[in-house]
Amino acid sequence: MRKFNFSAGPAALPEAVLLQAQRELLDWGGRGCSVMEVSHRSPEFTEVAETAEQDLRDLLAIPQNYRVLFLHGGATAQFSAVPWNLLGGGDRVADYIRSGHWADKAIVEARRYGQVNVVASSEDRGFTYVPGPTSWRQSENAAYLHYTPNETIGGVEFDYVPAVTCPLVADMSSNILSRPVAVEKFGMIYAGAQKNIGPSGLAVAIVRDDLLDRALPGIPRSLNWKVAADAGSMDNTPPTFAWYLSALVFKWIKGQGGVEAMAEQSLRKSSLLCGFIDRSDFYSSPVERGSRSRMNVPFTLADAALDHLFLQESKAAGLLNLKGHRSVGGMRASLYNAVPVEAVEALLVFMAEFEQRYA
Template structure:
């Protein structure tokens, strides 16, 4: 077996130790004689898996008791619709901060439900920065304020939790969750697709303050109804059992690594190392304002874009996979989530230095 260094933005790299454990448990989960994918989601073995996964996530993130934790389907994209449906039953405006492709998609879905106020946007600057707080125009009547802490495609990240007063703050943390500690109590809702830092695609985590569950007035489709899902322990319908199980293994692995404080140390070191190399090169360039650079997704551009093809071909041959930038922005992108070890970043930097020396 030969494992490569996987810099994919998602579905992304998974911890090898977790993959090996899932492999070992695949045919016979804890003496049941079947895999976790084959058993009833309401049977005792899987109920124990579900309960432990939630307990470990609560421990990792310090989730208070007055928050519900849901394991749902439909990805973060499904939650783009669920959020306005659950939080805005009375027709109030909804505040959205526009910082890139994913916040833009969330805005389009919310506009199908009700009036959206664009609080601030960095579109005119090519989504290469975070709008200055002094320019934000929050609506005092808004039902909530939504933002995307990390834009996977553009590599732009908020490094502070925005202060929005007493309005519920809603955050799409798909590509930054579990990468460092956060104060959950500052948020009304946190949601995240799994396929970056949680596990395989197929399960979506939603963390919602319980008082907000009472906003929904029985008009939301059942599969998107947070209160209904919370009342049924995320099992109103058959949940994505394998994704839930695998997420639980990742939570265990993170606790074994020392928790989110330790992951933050590693992740910041990886990002700093890669940005430092790029900044010290005349051959590569990162297009993002330094104060808004992402820890998780590092886009970079070659001085001569005719070398993009050779760069990717040689990188693949060197065991450095999935470095092509998103089709909407081009260039390169290295996604360095929790499961991407520092050794992989070192290997990427070594390759980039060698490629520059040969092609500059």
């Protein structure tokens, strides 16, 4: 019997997708072999790749002047790829919003290749809020502005898209496909697959055509978006199984009603959990209201000495991976698209019973 998985990533996948992959693992489409055992250049896998791209285009209404890339290395590789690909157009200054752990990682990498201007930071209150645009200090001629719409560890999420004149770059690893996105407002969007798309090891990138010729000299071939775009993401052997599973997830999201349905469900799940926490004297949220993530909900217990017992008993109750990140502590429930409302309802029952016993 499957349990409810609140892992921050690699995260839960839709059960229907896992069951289909299980059925096809040894005999994919009647071919007598696995999808992992066929050439990525075969007509059969080319169809998977093309269908995956079209389904993602449909889900996010991606304009035709954007390329969709399926890349190696997850989002972390894109921390380097972004400056490599965008700082060669002249001005080597990049603007970054510092909103937490993953924004910090991106900033460290960008400083290897050019000057970074931190437009705004929420460090002053422990990265517990989204910095508002009134406090920004933007560069006059930035090559791009990078931000992290959802911080998985801190549990903060932007409720707006920054308005900038330079290309806007977003690391949407933990909230992509959870609500509609106006892609035309962005120069580039990237996302590690292992939260709302598929298994780890794959990153999806959406790049506007005019940004494919701005790379720094000497850019590694494996990080060059133009090389990937020209080769249909197959300059070398791609992570085919991750691509295949992602294609199944895109179909599943379509079947659920698309990103509009995911947005409605995300709001319902996070509202249930955050509302319960706010009504409790035993649990509390470290994130300021108005900045709370719909995807990742951190919370603490009134007595941290009970943390281990909470994790022990929640696991026994079939509620998995609720431990907070090691840098933050406490608990964290990640509510990605594949986590059903029933999982949150079960978590609330457990939290209420735990509070009654130990408060």
